Structures are given as C-alpha cells and as structure tokens.
Amino acid sequence: MDPLTPRPSDTWLRVEDSSAIGAARRAASQLAAARGFDEEHVGQVAVAVSEAASNLVKHAADGQMLIRPHPRAETSIEVMAIDRGPGMADTLASIRDGYSTTGTLGIGLGAITRLSDAYDLHSLPGKGTVLSMHFTMRGAEPPDGGACGLTRPVGEEVISGDAYAFHESAGVITAIVCDGLGHGVQAAAASQEAVRVFAAAPPEPPGRLVERVHRSLGQTRGGAVAVARVDRAAGRVTYAGVGNISGWIAGFDGRQGLVSVPGIAGHNARRIREFDYELPPHGVVVMHSDGLTERWDLTGYPRLLRHGAHVIAGTLLRDWAIRRDDACVLVVRATP
Structure with a gap:
C-alpha cells in the first residue's frame, strides 16, 4: 500500500x-x-x-x-x-x-x-x-469479542490520523495505538506505517516493538505510539510507549495509569522502557489517543465493566471524545 x-x-x-x-x-x-x-x-x-x-x-x-x-x-x-x-x-x-x-x-x-x-x-x-x-457466516467460527478498537476522524474528514491494531496468540493479546502528528493524509500515513510494521514484526516484547516502529517512522511526520501485551492467563500487562498515547487499567475500584516516555516516535524519543502491571480478573486495558480526554471515569456507568469490549469502547468514544481532534480507543478485557 x-x-x-x-x-x-x-x-x-x-x-x-x-x-x-x-x-x-x-x-x-x-x-x-x-x-x-x-x-x-x-x-x-x-x-x-x-x-x-x-x-x-x-x-x-x-x-x-x-x-x-x-x-x-x-x-x-x-x-x-x-x-x-x-x-x-x-x-x-x-x-x-x-x-x-x-x-x-x-x-x-x-x-x-x-x-x-x-x-x-x-x-x-x-x-x-x-x-x-x-x-x-454460517458454519464459521465466531470471533472472540474480548478486544475492540474504534476510530473517528475529526470533523468532516474521512481519514483519521489515529490507527490501531491487535493480534492474539495463545491467550495473549498484543495491541498498538498510534496517533500520527497532526491531521489528514500525512498523519494517517504515519499511523498506518506504525500499524504495518507492527503487523509484520516477529513476536517481540512491547519495548522492542515500539523501538522497531520508532525506527520506521523517520520518513513520516512521526507520532505517539504505545504497545501493550495483555497476558490473560497470567493476569499481567507489559506496556511501552513514546508520546501521549494514554494507557490505563480500569477495574471496579478505579483505574491505574500506564507509563510512556516523552517524545515523538520517528524523530525524538528517550530510552524506551517497559513497565509491568497486574491485571485484575475483571479489569480492562484501555489505550487511546489524545482525541479522548483523560478525565473519563467509568464509575458512573453501573455494570459497564461486565460488558464486552465493543460496548465499553463505544461508550468511551461517545462520551469522552474531543470533537476537534481525531480519536482512537482500544479496549482489551482480562476475560474474553
């Protein structure tokens, strides 16, 4: 492409x-x-x-x-x-x-x-x-509904500068969210390049995946990038990021922020670091671009965390997206 x-x-x-x-x-x-x-x-x-x-x-x-x-x-x-x-x-x-x-x-x-x-x-x-x-389709295996990503371009744009991707292997979901710098085609080119590199990469820890994406974005505008590895069986999340992608673990008792280092992937990034976190049995991992305000709070939505990733992502996008920016949100449940 x-x-x-x-x-x-x-x-x-x-x-x-x-x-x-x-x-x-x-x-x-x-x-x-x-x-x-x-x-x-x-x-x-x-x-x-x-x-x-x-x-x-x-x-x-x-x-x-x-x-x-x-x-x-x-x-x-x-x-x-x-x-x-x-x-x-x-x-x-x-x-x-x-x-x-x-x-x-x-x-x-x-x-x-x-x-x-x-x-x-x-x-x-x-x-x-x-x-x-x-x-x-009849006779086909239905997909796992434990993860969902949604994007919405700013205003009347048809292309978003934000992108996501995820894949699952042996109960482990690895996910990426990228916010290309700015808006429009050039921003989208950066985020789609990040997704392409992520999809083509061999199985690697999140820190190495972020480093790989960082090296690939030098000919683009660059952007903010984060990768999460969600091990459902172990109840662990490994996370690495550059820039202002927001990562969270949300549960019935509140939420915990996931750490990214400052910088712009592709141009200026400090030493990329990985961090490990505990994932509660009924928790969810939420990753989003700055097209969603960080002030979201799920405590005002009774029983929402008992629902699937699609409904959680849709609720976040509806109520917490910023109209003047591209928006992307990705949700991974601890249980399918």
Whole structure:
C-alpha cells in the first residue's frame, strides 16, 4: 500500500431521519454478501440493522451507526449503534417483543437479539445506549469479542490520523495505538506505517516493538505510539510507549495509569522502557489517543465493566471524545 494513501478510517453513518435506515440496510447487506453470507442470512442482517437504525430515528439523539468487516475474522461483520438518547432503565424488558416506552410497537430489540449471532447492549437513562451486533457466516467460527478498537476522524474528514491494531496468540493479546502528528493524509500515513510494521514484526516484547516502529517512522511526520501485551492467563500487562498515547487499567475500584516516555516516535524519543502491571480478573486495558480526554471515569456507568469490549469502547468514544481532534480507543478485557 502506498504510504500516502492509508486505509480509510471507520465510517460512521449518522442516523437522524428515515432516509438513513435504507442506507444502513444497504451497507450491511452489501457487506454481508461480500463476506459470503447466503441470501437468507443477508436478509436477516438487513432486518436486524434496519431495526437498530429505526430505533435510533424514533428514540435517539445524535444517533450513529458503524458497519464494518470484522478486523480479525474474514467471515464476520460488526455493527454498532450509538446514541445520546433517553436511554433505558431496564434493557431486559426492552428486549421483550411488545415492550415500548413510547407507545410504539416494541419489536426492534427483540428482533435484533434473535437475528444477530452475538449482541451486547448497555443503556443508562439520561446518557443513551450502545448496541453491538456481530454476524458470522454460517458454519464459521465466531470471533472472540474480548478486544475492540474504534476510530473517528475529526470533523468532516474521512481519514483519521489515529490507527490501531491487535493480534492474539495463545491467550495473549498484543495491541498498538498510534496517533500520527497532526491531521489528514500525512498523519494517517504515519499511523498506518506504525500499524504495518507492527503487523509484520516477529513476536517481540512491547519495548522492542515500539523501538522497531520508532525506527520506521523517520520518513513520516512521526507520532505517539504505545504497545501493550495483555497476558490473560497470567493476569499481567507489559506496556511501552513514546508520546501521549494514554494507557490505563480500569477495574471496579478505579483505574491505574500506564507509563510512556516523552517524545515523538520517528524523530525524538528517550530510552524506551517497559513497565509491568497486574491485571485484575475483571479489569480492562484501555489505550487511546489524545482525541479522548483523560478525565473519563467509568464509575458512573453501573455494570459497564461486565460488558464486552465493543460496548465499553463505544461508550468511551461517545462520551469522552474531543470533537476537534481525531480519536482512537482500544479496549482489551482480562476475560474474553
């Protein structure tokens, strides 16, 4: 891939009127067909996505949908619906067919739960709802939902200067987040180069991976880079970073910051160091660019940490992203 034509960012579809329902349905149907879903399954995906989009139009404020190929499974697609609407106090009741808080026929969430191969839902009154759905081609192994990365470009840009990647081997997830310096194509070229080097590297500790990325970014603008190695079985996190990528371990008792050294990867970095941390059994590792404020706090979201990585990442992006900057957040759960 030409380094000046980086991979497009996640494409978020605003869902504010009925015309967006058809657009979401078509995008999901085309993606499912391209991934090898049979005709009946494509139809089920279309119905589930249509119901999710309809719920956003009817009940939500600032409703958005993400429809994308699963980054680690060629036979799966992911759909997320995020809003700042009134929220729901009882999500289990809302899933039952016939239940409604607005006098409309409450069949949407019930259909979604039946037609999706996996789903997760978190909602709070006054904050809104985050819905995650996965669809997997019949007969294929569904992917592990214990890790999720999301990006959102600044303003009306279509390419984000932030990027992420992760892979898993024998229960160990290794993840990278890079924030290319500035915005636009040149920033994206730096972050995508970091992801390319990460993906092509042999198995190495995070410190060596960051050093490898640092050496590769000299012909780009450079940026902030961090790598985390999450060993679920051992309950340990090894972390290394250069610049202002924020790394955290969050649990029911609060959160702990992960240390990066000052500098700009590719241009000016002090001696890169690794740090080891304990990962609590129900904790999560959160990495994000400075497109999210560091002031986020999950204590105001009851039971959120019991949900999957997609819902946690979606909630962080919705409530703590900064509108004037590219944003990237990656979440890895201690348990799948």
